[in-house]
Amino acid sequence: MNTAAITTATTVTPFTQNLKQQQQKQQTAKEAIAANVQALIEQLEQGHSEGLTAYLTAMGRFHKYSFGNILEIARQQPDAQKVAGLYAWNQLGRKVKKGERGIRILAPVIGVKRKKDAEAEKDIRTQNQAVLVGFRSAYVFDVSQTEGKELPELSERVTGNVGEYRERLLDFILAQGIQFEFKESIAPALGMSYGGKIAILPGQLPAEEFSTLVHEASHELLHKAERRIATTKTVRETEAEAIAFVVGKTIGLNTGRASADYIHLYAGNAALLTESLEVIQKTSAVILSALETPAAETTTAEAEPELAEAS
Template sequence: MGTQARDIAAREAKLEALQNKLTASVGALVSGDDWKRALSFAAQFRARSFNNTMLIAVQHYAAFQEGRVPAPMPTYVAGFRQWQSLSRAVMKGQSGYAILAPVTARFASANPSDPDSWRRLARGETPHSGDIVRSKLVGLKPAHVWDVSQTDGKPIPETPRPTLLQGQAPDGLWDGLADQITAQGFELRLVSNATSIGGANGLTDYATREVSVRMDMDDAAQAKTLAHELGHVLLHDPTQPEASADAAMHRGIAEVEAESVALMVGAAHGLATDDYTIPYVASWASSVPGKTPAEVVQSTAERVRSTAVRILDQLDTPQISDGNPPGLDRSGPAHERGATATRAATPQQIETVGR
């Protein structure tokens, strides 16, 4: 076996071991409380895929048990060169946390509407004049990140964390969520109590394009309910092509997704997550024909994470860190940022040559 073949075999073995570790960690999510803890952690590291947050969590906790890091929870994680860009260096003897990083390739076509016309460009190959060039995720590979406690050097500037009293909602959260609901073409109705909406805290009606929220709750509960209904609007509107197919088949998954979106939005604002209601994982993760519970958990969690990030990115509110060190250039190497999905993404046009 040649050197290149051995390298490929070694990488495939590492990737398989990493996927096995991920499957085991996802399989350990048994109860609703386990799910809530996983999503609360993901909210603190929401810049990365759910799969990678799970891998970081389990490996960091193992490092804590071995005495290699001082706390059971990581603070900021970044790649080797990313830490160097912040004038910090990985300390001798500190092993990085393996994550799934994207492998991308460039494809070119002079007739992009013809699926058979696309050809993969070799490394350094120049497209033909007039070609459209797209970048596509074609696979995954192992990469490594380190927690700030595994590095030393220039201090990291600490960003202020939101602090809230019991029952208080962050300034601007309600208005920001309401704006996103109306931007989707839904009217927001404020009702005096739960009686008019069937005893619920909130209700999304896709037929009338209305979202109703009861107002006889404290501010935090109202904001949580509004985030829950916004989760329904973004994920489950049957008129939209991106509506969750799993949720359409099983209403329990739709409720898990909406409540989980609200949990991540709340956690990103420092709100307590104790009163979020998530049913026993096995009751909904085993409900989709043709998929294993682990596959349902992974796909549900990633839909939740990406939707919560979409909501949070449009809010002008104080939020906790997303897991990246303050001051980090987020346009750094893709393999250090880590994969944001575990399957091939739809290619996006990145340049037009010769036009």
């Protein structure tokens, strides 16, 4: 994992060898994503949306994982609920059952880029710089593949009831500088996004209202300025609906509308599907992170880097 110091010599150094290996491994990660997206497209072209539904569901369950690793988990074990490595499961008092096969993901390999002595002496704090060398195969296991001590249920997770998630979502929306109001005149629409303002039709059931809020918040976070120009109305609506699906599914709401609509999004374009899936994953992760902790602690400054990278 360690890298050698950079030299000005024209000969190939250990560092440049590692750099080439890094580029090759990063390309391998990109190829893995491309292969998984292509598999999704082939399934959709054959009229099967199970893989896409599994991926959208996995976005919520594993929103702290990378885009590529969520694809890997959904492809290898579509019904996975909670995944962790051998050591993590052992720490929780559980063992992987004999004969179970791990779910392959890509784990980052971090190396150290050493500065020249003269450069390092100027500031000892930056003597060694951590750099991404590449990726390696790692294996995680779903809870269904383990046995042992019962896991504690997450108190925040609810079924058919949004509970305190509604207030956390509203706090998050307001923290982004987005105004919110109830407005009867938008009927028959359930919600509207005006650019800096969300209007919701009053009288909706709590679960429906929550889903509408996520949908309109997604428009506010994603579909203004450059991305609005670069996408069609169909793409924007299906992205927002897919995010509402991911977030709602994660907190236990019964929602199954996204896959039927989302199938029309990609129109056979692998690049478009890849871009949209990554945007959906990153935006869902930002919203879910706000729901996990009091949303007042989630500021615009924390959310913007993720969204900027996605778009």
